[in-house]
Amino acid sequence: MPMGRVSRTAISIPRELMSDLDDLLSQLNLKSRSKAISEAITLYIAERYWVLSDVEKEVAGAIIMVYDHHKESEITEVQHKYLDLIRSTSHVHIDEERCMEVLMVLGSLSRVRELFKELQALGTAEVLKPFLVPRG
Ligand code: NI
16 A cells, blocks of 8 residues: 555554564564554455445455365365456465465455355365455
């Protein structure tokens, strides 16, 4: 997201959380708390954007899944109903039992919601996480 004018605000967060952030920034040799918190807010919005936004909007994003590899055919079955939406997939075999898969999607938010709900309804993924940003 492009940085326009900035707003100043005061927020209250647990001291330990701020300390964890400062430790991390120090280890990464980064100096700006504001930049880190801006990035965190951007991620927060991207992870929740799909919940409230206008369903007619066009979005781009990813759906990240971790699941038992014995359930792969069910998950693939669902994906084949969304050929218009899923532009690419990436799959890695985590270990003997589990797979991680990322679906890159481009299309209307309503369609992404349908896909997400259908994957959720399978109840097979231990992780099912959308990350969406608006287009245009
Ligand atoms: Ni696999």
